[in-house]
Amino acid sequence: MIAAFWRLVARDLTLAFRDGGAVGTALGFYLIVVTMLPLGLGPDLKLLSRIAPGMLWIALLLAALLSLGRIFEADDEDGTLDMLAGGPLPIEGVAAAKALAHWISTGIPLTLMTPLLGLLLNLDASAYLPLMATMAIGTPAISFLGAVGAALTLRARKSGLLVALLVLPLYIPTLIFGISAVSAILLDTGGYRAAISLLAAISLGSVVVGSLAAAAALRQQLQ
């Protein structure tokens, strides 16, 4: 069962990177949204560096949202999902493996691209490390909660917008604690440990809840 789990994760990663488009679209979207911000807000460096962490987090959420559809869609369209459901792995495991692969192929590349985009927003030098750390800790929640939305809307037409409406509200806690951890470190107000702990708790909780809920939704979709 464990072997089947890692096998599925490895296959999803191979597909994500071989297709190229999937990872590239999310990274490209992240880049373009952040590039447009200084153009829209004007060259006020102080303002940009003050809002940079929040803007980067929001742009990252939107970029990740864009790629949620592909967690289950391709496998449903070509019939693979039926066969995965009949394998040794329970559907909860299938959902978890696919969400994990989504995190590795989207959450981590987006986090790693953040320093480059921080330059565009005049991000404070001391903010790079805390921001990336909170993103690394917070992004699993994006993939696992997103998997629930992706599973629920699997066979709905034009599901992209519906996923956004379902899933974005669930991302609010991650956003709040991600930002509050960064600003606690930057302003040295203390309390960043609590924020980071909560961020990690949200991520770990959504790994469990997200896998179970996505599996329940998938069972309905496969009927």
Add this chain to the structure above:
Amino acid sequence: MTIARGARTLLADLSVTVSGGEALVLTGANGTGKTTLLRAIAGLFTPLAGSIRLEGGQAEQDRAEQCHYVGHLNGIKSTLTTTENLSFWAGYLDPGATGRIERALRGFDLEALADIPAGYLSAGQKRRLGLARLLVAQRSVWLLDEPTVSLDQASVALVSAAVNTHVAAGGIAVAATHLPLGIADAREFRLTAPAWRDDEPHAEVSA
């Protein structure tokens, strides 16, 4: 067993037994519920009433894990090569088994296509690759939904040979088909048109 889709009863009071070493061919017009019945056996669809039991077999595995379901779709990833597609299924369905990929490639005459991305295969070749999955993991029940669609005659013979070998070894095969499969002494089970008509109120036909 009774199977309903939405408010419509598709198959009412259906009862059929297939024993090991036997092949069952499901026939019937379009929309009579062949696919739904196969999906129900595969554990992908919950019947409205009644049950499906697999007696004997591996006690610690549930029914879905002992069935190979080959539906209308082949479940092939076009960016993976033929061998990569099969080796994923081999590793996912039955880790530890070796030598089965070569056997599956041989069994469905895919050896020449082994290193070609599956996206370049023709419809019939894709179908053969979808069916080759049957041979990469050992499972006692084969559920085949129109297995010979888009296959040429030589390939149909390969499918028949694979099914015959499986049945001769004591396995069960259930196939929904309109075309003769050439399976040795297969029993035919005919599904008839459902009892509802479009002008009937749906409430009356709920089971």
